[in-house]
Amino acid sequence: KAGVTQTPRYLIKTRGQQVTLSCSPISGHRSVSWYQQTPGQGLQFLFEYFSETQRNKGNFPGRFSGRQFSNSRSEMNVSTLELGDSALYLCASSLADLASGANVLTFGAGSRLTVL
Amino acid sequence: AQKVTQAQTEISVVEKEDVTLDCVYETRDTTYYLFWYKQPPSGELVFLIRRNSFDEQNEISGRYSWNFQKSTSSFNFTITASQVVDSAVYFCALSPITGGGNKLTFGTGTQLKVEL
Numbered sequence: 001k002a003g004v005t006q007t008p009r010y011l012i013k014t015r016g017q018q019v020t021l022s023c024s025p026i027s028g029h030r031s032v033s034w035y036q037q038t039p040g041q042g043l044q045f046l047f048e049y050f051s052e053t054q055r056n057k058g059n060f061p062g063r064f065s066g067r068q069f070s071n072s073r074s075e076m077n078v079s080t081l082e083l084g085d086s087a088l089y090l091c092a093s094s095l096a097d098l099a100s101g102a103n104v105l106t107f108g109a110g111s112r113l114t115v116l
Numbered sequence: 117a118q119k120v121t122q123a124q125t126e127i128s129v130v131e132k133e134d135v136t137l138d139c140v141y142e143t144r145d146t147t148y149y150l151f152w153y154k155q156p157p158s159g160e161l162v163f164l165i166r167r168n169s170f171d172e173q174n175e176i177s178g179r180y181s182w183n184f185q186k187s188t189s190s191f192n193f194t195i196t197a198s199q200v201v202d203s204a205v206y207f208c209a210l211s212p213i214t215g216g217g218n219k220l221t222f223g224t225g226t227q228l229k230v231e232l
Contacts (some may be wrong), residue, residue, distance in 0.1 A: 094218055
């Protein structure tokens with residue numbers, strides 16, 4: 001059974017550019033969550049998508065956005081990149097249903113973004 | 117607001133020693149989940165355990181054991197007879213059972229180094 005796949009694994013951008021990260025969840029998992037990990041702020045929740053709808057959102061500026069497709073694959077986009085956006089972006093998937101709370105998240109290996 | 121505190125930033129032990137990682141949490145929710153995740157150098161967060169606030173029974177799984185004490189808002193994790201392969205960053209996390217979706221609040225992590 002394939003795990004959570006994130007692409008690209010590494011990327012370098014310059015300030016002002018935008019970036020799109022992709023996440024393919026485990027087959028059958030309908031919920032996809034995104035987290036940002038930095039040395040200073042640690043692991044912070046960005047947003048969660050379920051059935052193509054954003055179900056939860058963390059405390060990040062509007063430059064951070066995401067979407068989910070009908071096959072549950074998800075993308076997140078960061079526009080007008082800043083130096084502080086350099087981080088490991090982790091995607092996680094879970095079975096999750098509308099009525100339940102937190103399910104066990106399976107994480108991908110992450111996309112490491114460096115902003116110069 | 118939810119908060120998870122892992123006061124131990126880094127712990128170094130010699131192989132075969134027992135080690136306990138501390139986790140203290142704060143939440144206003146009456147029902148919640150607690151988690152432990154492990155992050156090896158590869159970067160992928162690996163799920164270890166999930167407990168709900170209804171169940172204060174301690175749990176043992178092989179060399180791992182967890183001590184959940186609601187009275188002190190703690191969920192500590194013990195590795196018995198540590199091995200070099202246990203070296204990783206360990207995260208404690210918290211989420212409400214209802215309404216929180218997959219929005220986990222993570223602690224800052226404890227870096228465990230197991231040396232020969």
